[in-house]
Amino acid sequence: MIMQKIGVQCLGNRVKFTVWAPEKERMQLQLTSPRKQAFEMIKQEDGYFEFVLDEAGAGFQYFFSPNGNNRFPDPASQYQPEGVHGASEVVDHSAFRWEDQDWKGLPFEDLIIYELHVGTFTPEGTFEAIIPRLEKLAATGINAIELMPVNEFPGNRNWGYDGVYPYAVHSAYGGPDKLKSLVNAAHKAGIAVILDMVYNHLGPEGNYFGEFGPYFTDSYKTPWGRAINLDGEYSDGVREYFSENPVFWYEKYHLDGLRLDAIHTIYDNSAKHFWEVVYQKLNRARQQNGRSFHMIAESDLNSPHVVKSPEVGGLGFTAQWLDDFHHASYVLLDNQGRKRYEDFGQTSQLLKAYTDGFVHSGEYVKFRKRRHGASSVGISGTKFVVFNQNHDQIGNRVGGERLSMLVDFERQKLAAAVIMLSPYVPMLFMGEEYGEDAPFFYFVSHSDEELIQLVVEGRKKEFESFDWDSEPLNPQQEDTFNRSKIVWEKQAGGKYKIMHDWHKALITLRKTNPALRNFDKNDIRATLVNE
Amino acid sequence: MIMQKIGVQCLGNRVKFTVWAPEKERMQLQLTSPRKQAFEMIKQEDGYFEFVLDEAGAGFQYFFSPNGNNRFPDPASQYQPEGVHGASEVVDHSAFRWEDQDWKGLPFEDLIIYELHVGTFTPEGTFEAIIPRLEKLAATGINAIELMPVNEFPGNRNWGYDGVYPYAVHSAYGGPDKLKSLVNAAHKAGIAVILDMVYNHLGPEGNYFGEFGPYFTDSYKTPWGRAINLDGEYSDGVREYFSENPVFWYEKYHLDGLRLDAIHTIYDNSAKHFWEVVYQKLNRARQQNGRSFHMIAESDLNSPHVVKSPEVGGLGFTAQWLDDFHHASYVLLDNQGRKRYEDFGQTSQLLKAYTDGFVHSGEYVKFRKRRHGASSVGISGTKFVVFNQNHDQIGNRVGGERLSMLVDFERQKLAAAVIMLSPYVPMLFMGEEYGEDAPFFYFVSHSDEELIQLVVEGRKKEFESFDWDSEPLNPQQEDTFNRSKIVWEKQAGGKYKIMHDWHKALITLRKTNPALRNFDKNDIRATLVNE
The missing domain is CATH 2.60.40.10 (Immunoglobulins)
Structure with a gap:
């Protein structure tokens, strides 16, 4: 320890x-x-x-x-x-009485990840309610659940990115003990548990950090205001506060990894980078424990440094989300997608996503009004997570539509094959495996009236800039949350069952065909047929 | 080209x-x-x-x-x-008729650098007036002059860091042609010319950049306000503007290198770092030209990344100033120095400066209220420039005193030996070689009354925080500038001649003794005698 x-x-x-x-x-x-x-x-x-x-x-x-x-x-x-x-x-x-002594974790390249929002995955919206569904997930071939942030947030409805206590487990979900029960049960079912963590800011409500110390700095600006103080005066305590956090979840909750939110907004100009400190602390903990622990970055940088080790100047992440893969694939599946992803739409971009990784590797990108990215040629496929949708792509549409509401059934099946047969680690969003068609909206349950107004207005403004033709639902209304719940029973019959069987077959194929378990990018060829 | x-x-x-x-x-x-x-x-x-x-x-x-x-x-x-x-x-x-066709530049490790402020080095304060003095400098053993910034600045008195046109040569110094004449003459005398350049901000007066494009960003804050926009919207043009600048000076002015001001305030979160772009452009230019070109960083980071190559995640600088060496040495020579450098004062720190490089390599530093730096053990001595004083240490004292006014004659001689016999590239501040005792003050010649007031007040405030017991001179007054001029003729006699001979002897020793030309840090041992 x-x-x-x-x-x-x-x-x-x-x-x-x-x-x-x-x-x-x-x-x-x-x-x-x-x-x-x-x-x-x-x-x-x-x-x-x-x-x-x-x-x-x-x-x-x-x-x-x-x-x-x-x-x-x-x-x-x-x-x-x-x-x-x-x-x-x-x-x-x-x-806590752990029963997962035999659990040694899973290699990252073996994972089939399943992103899950605790509040809307079950009618109860608790950790406990997830447990009876683990068996079904495992039978589908899913072997890792990635929980959207579970740190304490205001009220009982939130995606989790407004959490303010990165060491606390949300009370309405069941608190610390129930999370442990879930992890314990998951491990017994052969399923790893990954937690989504936010180090780039702390939520707006219940944020008393300024009363204790200089957790924030004026040196850098983030979308949420002042950045976390990782290199200014008194930053030592802030660095300790955040850099000890991954080991905490690893040791106390037996977690199998973290997904780190928007790491491009975490600034550190120190000689020893914050992520290098985390990397070293985790390596020590891994050596003591013997269990694996994976660090997955959400990065908007298209920088190969993110997944390289600190020894060669990298940030040391196990892997990162490959958003470009999603954009390239989605826009080919849904022609409407071009409005939102104006820099995508060529089949050759999906090819590049397969062979290289980053699609934008230094080209001019209209959306960003600048050149973007660097090449990821040669970087192992195990360093990237791919998906057809996640909470962001769905929930940041004004209608909260999943892919199942946007493209026909055969295209959904094609989309599933595109990721499951890719040289990357695939990730599904809860319900995707049976073609769930419930929406997933953005929702909050703040208690501060001024803040509620800000969120509602901010949301409207965000959608205006994206040129949607309707108004977003009010995120504060309970109905917005309730409508986002998935209906687990659907998968038992009809088109949902067909889609579920299709996913199961693809995952089986992936797990049993050696060619599909080759992550060496130098072996990947992609050819355009009948463009 | x-x-x-x-x-x-x-x-x-x-x-x-x-x-x-x-x-x-x-x-x-x-x-x-x-x-x-x-x-x-x-x-x-x-x-x-x-x-x-x-x-x-x-x-x-x-x-x-x-x-x-x-x-x-x-x-x-x-x-x-x-x-x-x-x-x-x-x-x-x-x-321009260049006569330096045979000049191939000098290896960085052979340099004896001489920092020089054009306006106060001669009575005339011009490039042309420097030329007759080159022979003397060469005879002393100096083979590189480093000009404080010569880009156009407001009025005719300025250290140069208020320059606003990084492609222009200051008019009052003689403009482009006269700088070329100086470089031409220097090369004929066997002397390299290095230019101090500022990419971290653009001066406050005559700054019309905002009228043309988004050269600045709100994302990062510097001591001079908004940072240069190297990664935001429209940053491509800003990156080109600055990244082409070193090659411009190399090709058009035959310069031998640049000294880059305060690179720790130049922020770039792009996948391909600004300095990597500069590095690649310079490498192409060097290949075409065959002459060497050195990039020297002023960095407050104590980060070994600065002088490592981009292939291993570094910024690719030839070398960087080693401020820690100055602080460690100066505080031992002048007990009063402890007031200003509260984290220095132990002899073991000077030993560490000799054997490792950075003295602060992760320790808590009171002045910064945080831990600072990373180890530079094993990094070649050719990657660091050492000095007993430069414009900053002298000019940022309320009395503008050089070392010659602070410590006795024998200590000055010791100080000279400390850098000249070190495993680093030594740098002198103009006049130091003969123990010049004129002050070097901070001076400006703005035309904007409000700005003048701001500078005068800012200066007072800065000194208050350093707890000096007298008031600084008014930087805008011409007399402050005139008093900062050196008196070249002093070196002909008395104690000045003794000091000059001493420097000459040390440089000769450095150039002729193979042990003193060994920059391999693994061969350096330092032992404390009679602490």
Whole structure:
């Protein structure tokens, strides 16, 4: 086990509280349950405050009060049973009874990934409700579920990218224990669990980080405002806060990997790059544990550096999403797609996606008003994840339409073959395997009225710029969320069953045909027939 | 010769005008001399406007008028005979009679660099006035002069970092032809010429770049405001504007290298980094020309990536200034230095500077309130330039004192030995070789009253934060500039002659002793005697 620096730790019947606040003079630990009591914490040399409470353990609830003023939840909270504004709760990770001792993880190139939004995957919208469906997924050939972010977010309806506590598990989904139960059950079913994590910003509601320390910097601008402070004054604590996070999920939750959101908006001008630190910490943890752990980047850079190792100047990710593959393929399947992806539409681009990887490797891209990308020729296919749709492509359409609503049945089957028989690691979006046709909308459940107005207006504006001809649904309305739920039972019959069988057959073919398990890009030839 | 895209070109008795303005509809070329005449330029596909004028050549003066509104100097002007606000003038580079055909440049590791400010090096403050002094410099053993920036700046007194035309040669120094004469004479004297260039910002006065295109971005913040736009919309033209600049100086002015100012404030999140583009363009030019060309970075990152090649994720610089060496050495020589360099003062740090390079290689640095740097162990000594003082350390003291005013004569001699016998490339600041004791102040000659006030106040504030006990001189006053001039004749006698002889002897020793020409860091041992 790697020495844990960030967050609360249970040590037998004592609890060690730790919080980083380098510019504060004093810090109070305010216990709220099982009893109300306040304790003055002890400041350490490196900007951390610590306090060890005897006769304490799981379930104890608390706030921190910097300089004796207002009290706020723990920035490294592991559980927020009453939401983003409520007290933090102590979690004892030694209490869970794991039954996955034989689980050693799966090689990345073997994965068939299934992106899943906990809230809309089942009627209950909980971790627990997923468990009975694992068997069916495994039978389909799926061996990895990738959960959209499950960190505590405001209310109980959110894609997860508004999460504010990267160490906490969302209360409405079932909290820490239920996530562990899901991982435990998944491993027993031969399924890996990957978690979507957001290090590029922290959600707007319940974000009390500024009350503790300089987590943000003015040096760089992101779509969400100020960037995370990874290289400015006091950045050491921020770097520790985020760089210890992957190991936390690996060790405490037995996770098999993370998907890192929009890493192109994570800026670090340090001599030792943040991702190199993460890479080294994970390597140490992997050596101790023996289980594999995969780091998947969402990157808008089209840069081969993302998946290269730090030894040759790379960021060290296991793999990255290959958006260009989606764009190239989708626009060929749906002619309407040209409106949205104006730089795609040539069959040769899909060929390039197969043989090279990045389609834009230095060409001028109209959408970006500049040249974009560098070549990924020769980089192994195991370094890229491909998909026909994910939450973004579906949910960022005004109608939230999946591919199944946009192209005919035969084209959907073709699309499935395009990714399943590719030299890349394929990913499905929940329900895609049986041609689910429920929409997937953007939804939130904020409590701050001003923020709700901002989100609704921002959403309208975003769609205007994309020239859609209708108005988006109100993301705050519960119905928008409810309509996004998939209907699992569909797959039992009719066209849904045919599509499900088709996916199963393709996955079987992929798993059993050695030619389809060759990820060496130098062996891939693609030829245009009857253009 | 590399195809030139940026700026005016003379083609026989025709002149081709080119200007980049991607968002403008129209562009007018307004000739002001030898006659007044306006021409509508022709817009190209990639955001450039072009116009070829017949029967034209060197000396023609002009402005550009975007969208038919106000007129402005050419952003890629090669000569501003009437200053930053005046008309641009056509330069015919084929007209100069070069006599340096035999000059092949010097290997970087052989250089003894001499930093020089044109305006204060001689009473005249011109390129021409430097020429008679080259012989003396060569006799001392100096074989490279590094000119502080000579791009057109406001007025006639400036360190040069307020320059706004990176393709122009400052008028008050003598303009393009006189710089060529200096380079020509230097090469005949066996002296290389390096130019200090600023790509991290453009000066505040005479900065009309925004009238032409999006040269700046809001994505990153620098000490001078918005950063240069190297990765946002329309960045292709900005990247071309700056990346072609080194080759321009290499080919048109026969320069031997550039020193790049504060590269840590030049941000580029592209898949192909700006410096990789520069590296490739320079390599092509070097292959064609056969002469060497050195790129020296000023970097505040303590990152070994700066001097590594792009093939292993580096920025590809020939070398970088080793500030840590200065700090480690200076603080040992002058106890007062501890006030300014609170993280230095241990003899072991100078040892580390000798054996490793960077002194801060990941340690916590109080001044920066964070850990800083990465190790440079094993990186060849040829990758670093060391010095006992440069314009910054002297000019950013409230009294503008050189080392000669701060420590006694024997310590000055020791300091000289510390760099001249080091496994690094040494650099002197003009006059240092004879122990010049004139101050070197910060000076400007802006014409904008508001700006002058800002500079004067900013300067005061900067010094307050450094806790100096006196007020800085007014940078705008001519006397501040005049007092910064060196007195060349001093070196003929007294203590100055002794110091000059000492430098000469050290340089001779360095050049003749094979052990002192070994830059392999693995061979360097440093031992502390009687700490």
